[in-house]
Amino acid sequence: MFVREIETFNRHRFDASDMKLDDVEHITVLGAGNMGHGIAEVAALAGYDVRMRDIKEEFVQDGYEQIEWSLGKLAEKDRISQEEADEALERVTPLVDLESAVEDADVVIEAVPEKMEIKRDVYEELEEYAPEHTVFTSNTSSLSITDLSEVTERPERFCGMHFFNPPVRMDLVEVISGGHTDDETLDLIEELAESMDKTPVRVRKDSPGFIVNRVLVPLMNEAAWIVEMGDATVAEVDSTTKFDIGLPMGAFELADQVGIDVGYHVLEYMHDQLGDAYEPCPVLVEKVEAEELGKKTGKGFYDYEDGGADVPTGEGDDDVRLRLLAVMANEVAGLVENDVADPAAIDRAVKLGAGFPDGPAKMADDAGIETLVETLEELYDRSGAARYEPEDCLVDLAESGGTFHGEDGDVSEDEGDAFDFETLSVEISDRVGHVQLSRPHRMNTISSELLEELSTAIDELETHEGVRAILLTGEGDRAFSAGADVQSMAAGGADPLAGVELSRKGQQTFGKLEECDMPVLAGIDGYCLGGGMELATCADLRIATERSELGQPEHNLGLLPGWGGTQRLRHIVGEGRAKEIIFTAERYDAETMEEYGFLNEVVDNEEFEDRAFELASDLASGPPIAQRYTKRAMLYGREDTDAGLEIEAQAFGHLMATDDLMEGITAFMGDSEPEFEGK
Numbered sequence: 094m095f096v097r098e099i100e101t102f103n104r105h106r107f108d109a110s111d112m113k114l115d116d117v118e119h120i121t122v123l124g125a126g127n128m129g130h131g132i133a134e135v136a137a138l139a140g141y142d143v144r145m146r147d148i149k150e151e152f153v154q155d156g157y158e159q160i161e162w163s164l165g166k167l168a169e170k171d172r173i174s175q176e177e178a179d180e181a182l183e184r185v186t187p188l189v190d191l192e193s194a195v196e197d198a199d200v201v202i203e204a205v206p207e208k209m210e211i212k213r214d215v216y217e218e219l220e221e222y223a224p225e226h227t228v229f230t231s232n233t234s235s236l237s238i239t240d241l242s243e244v245t246e247r248p249e250r251f252c253g254m255h256f257f258n259p260p261v262r263m264d265l266v267e268v269i270s271g272g273h274t275d276d277e278t279l280d281l282i283e284e285l286a287e288s289m290d291k292t293p294v295r296v297r298k299d300s301p302g303f304i305v306n307r308v309l310v311p312l313m314n315e316a317a318w319i320v321e322m323g324d325a326t327v328a329e330v331d332s333t334t335k336f337d338i339g340l341p342m343g344a345f346e347l348a349d350q351v352g353i354d355v356g357y358h359v360l361e362y363m364h365d366q367l368g369d370a371y372e373p374c375p376v377l378v379e380k381v382e383a384e385e386l387g388k389k390t391g392k393g394f395y396d397y398e399d400g401g402a403d404v405p406t407g408e409g410d411d412d413v414r415l416r417l418l419a420v421m422a423n424e425v426a427g428l429v430e431n432d433v434a435d436p437a438a439i440d441r442a443v444k445l446g447a448g449f450p451d452g453p454a455k456m457a458d459d460a461g462i463e464t465l466v467e468t469l470e471e472l473y474d475r476s477g478a479a480r481y482e483p484e485d486c487l488v489d490l491a492e493s494g495g496t497f498h499g500e501d502g503d504v505s506e507d508e509g510d511a512f513d514f515e516t517l518s519v520e521i522s523d524r525v526g527h528v529q530l531s532r533p534h535r536m537n538t539i540s541s542e543l544l545e546e547l548s549t550a551i552d553e554l555e556t557h558e559g560v561r562a563i564l565l566t567g568e569g570d571r572a573f574s575a576g577a578d579v580q581s582m583a584a585g586g587a588d589p590l591a592g593v594e595l596s597r598k599g600q601q602t603f604g605k606l607e608e609c610d611m612p613v614l615a616g617i618d619g620y621c622l623g624g625g626m627e628l629a630t631c632a633d634l635r636i637a638t639e640r641s642e643l644g645q646p647e648h649n650l651g652l653l654p655g656w657g658g659t660q661r662l663r664h665i666v667g668e669g670r671a672k673e674i675i676f677t678a679e680r681y682d683a684e685t686m687e688e689y690g691f692l693n694e695v696v697d698n699e700e701f702e703d704r705a706f707e708l709a710s711d712l713a714s715g716p717p718i719a720q721r722y723t724k725r726a727m728l729y730g731r732e733d734t735d736a737g738l739e740i741e742a743q744a745f746g747h748l749m750a751t752d753d754l755m756e757g758i759t760a761f762m763g764d765s766e767p768e769f770e771g772k
């Protein structure tokens with residue numbers, strides 16, 4: 094028996110390190126509810142053969158119809174073609190029989206109800222039928238991955254794969270390591286999430302609430318405690334959360350949206366696992382007992398049969414703001430201290446998973462760690478409640494005058510290279526993060542490594558306290574970039590799937606520039622071709638030297654502009670010109686590209702460097718909040734004017750309460766230059 098167990102263990106280990114993303118063809122999703130059918134749809138859209146299983150025929154049929162409806166909607170909005178929608182649907186097989194559902198599975202994603210007993214039964218049965226090589230994942234949002242993995246005989250090939258609702262729209266997937274998970278499994282599942290067009294964030298340790306819920310749920314609890322303790326009303330708390338902190342919803346509005354019971358159950362679990370700091374506020378208990386669970390029951394903190402959440406502007410309270418930020422900062426500190434994730438990963442996860450404009454670590458840095466620790470200490474003295482006891486690492490940060498994004502944040506303005514990359518150089522000067530493509534010997538062509546590093550550089554600059562604008566240039570005076578490195582692309586062989594992945598990777602990486610909160614300037618000197626032009630297209634402004642030549646020559650190679658060019662270029666130059674540029678595959682001079690509206694300015698060759706830095710510094714001195722929301726409104730308004738107008742209106746209102754507005758008006762009246770701080 095002992096020998097057999099060791100053999101099985103060894104075989105599992107071999108299989109785990111052996112399975113690569115290319116080997117994954119069949120995915121089984123267990124559960125056809127909201128999350129299950131959403132995940133099945135995402136997997137089918139990514140080209141996987143999907144079996145979706147639930148315990149009753151009516152459940153799977155219902156899930157299948159939801160997928161059909163959702164794919165139809167995507168096609169209707171031209172996000173995918175009708176043919177792609179039909180093909181994706183064909184890849185989904187709804188099933189009740191577990192054996193047939195998992196017999197070919199390479200990866201299982203379990204999304205059954207959040208009850209340990211139910212999941213345990215499912216995994217025990219699953220272990221009977223699933224092939225040896227299958228990797229098991231759970232979409233649980235609250236249960237322990239380690240505990241779940243121990244129900245199976247393959248705990249090393251078991252991890253969390255936590256999608257957000259609705260999976261088809263939400264970008265984030267938390268990939269959670271259980272106590273036994275091996276690195277190969279985590280790598281594979283992260284790659285799988287990326288292949289589904291999602292952004293994985295690794296949760297290095299199995300910890301209650303993982304990252305996003307660990308920040309959100311205590312935030313909702315604290316909102317409730319503020320009301321319970323008589324320190325503010327629901328309206329005041331939500332006004333503060335939405336209009337002073339700038340979160341997408343008020344804390345109570347969010348609780349109603351998610352379901353008060355859902356938040357409460359996660360909180361109960363945290364209370365059980367992590368102790369008294371997570372004691373649920375009685376207000377939440379009362380709501381759950383009264384079955385006033387939020388939107389889904391018609392009543393929660395707001396009455397949805399009587400107009401729903403109507404969060405007032407201008408009722409914010411600074412003590413409430415500091416208190417909510419302090420509690421969030423303490424959660425971030427707990428996650429960092431326990432090595433669950435670093436501040437950059439936490440910020441990325443919360444921005445993607447909860448739609449926060451900034452991550453909680455960045456918001457804490459901005460508010461001042463020392464102030465937040467003082468806030469916690471005052472509350473702790475007053476109430477003695479464990480939730481206000483500051484984490485050691487937060488106190489240490491406050492005492493040392495540091496910040497969560499400290500190392501980068503501490504780089505003084507003109508200190509030069511702040512980051513270590515092979516294919517890029519990144520420097521920070523005068524609040525401008527200057528990214529230079531640094532492969533001059535190959536015309537700054539874009540290799541997979543450069544794409545990878547660019548993606549990291551954008552993430553790092555975006556969360557860097559000292560950076561307010563990004564400038565992109567190419568090293569040397571021959572090329573901004575001559576596009577994708579066709580040589581290394583050809584070296585990858587003629588693998589269509591790898592091609593799809595490469596295209597997606599470029600689309601996503603360049604897309605980060607469109608989505609990032611600060612203005613981006615592309616400074617073009619020399620050739621700006623193919624993927625290089627697609628990169629420049631994602632900047633907000635473009636300037637080029639007189640000698641520059643620009644174009645999309647992909648058709649000459651029998652390719653198409655696969656890093657966003659078929660979609661994004663038309664937003665800058667209009668569809669007619671975009672088609673002309675792509676179909677002729679010509680190289681255009683800078684003057685013509687200025688006429689076409691692609692370039693904002695053409696500059697003398699000798700003056701290029703000075704002008705690029707001058708313009709980038711100008712952008713960096715602009716009002717950050719207004720810049721951020723202008724970008725968002727314009728980006729989301731591209732396909733949906735009403736959505737863009739709504740963002741515009743909300744942002745306009747939000748700006749009314751900012752220091753930046755006061756600063757702008759005061760400077761205007763006093764005829765001086767404003768010093769915007771983004772507050």
Ligand SMILES: C/C=C/C(=O)SCCNC(=O)CCNC(=O)[C@H](O)C(C)(C)COP(=O)(O)OP(=O)(O)OC[C@H]1O[C@@H](n2cnc3c(N)ncnc32)[C@H](O)[C@@H]1OP(=O)(O)O
Binds near residue numbers: 536575576578579653
């Ligand atoms: C999804 C995205 C797809 C794409 O982006 S596909 C690629 C689109 N880009 C192109 O098609 C541009 C191809 N390159 C050219 O047409 C020419 O080059 C230039 C006009 C940019 C420059 O021509 P010249 O001044 O005569 O120089 P040179 O000797 O052709 O190039 C210098 C070195 O640079 C390498 N190089 C240039 N472009 C690329 C590229 N895109 N991928 C890989 N290498 C490239 C060359 O091979 C050569 O290298 P060595 O001296 O070692 O032979």
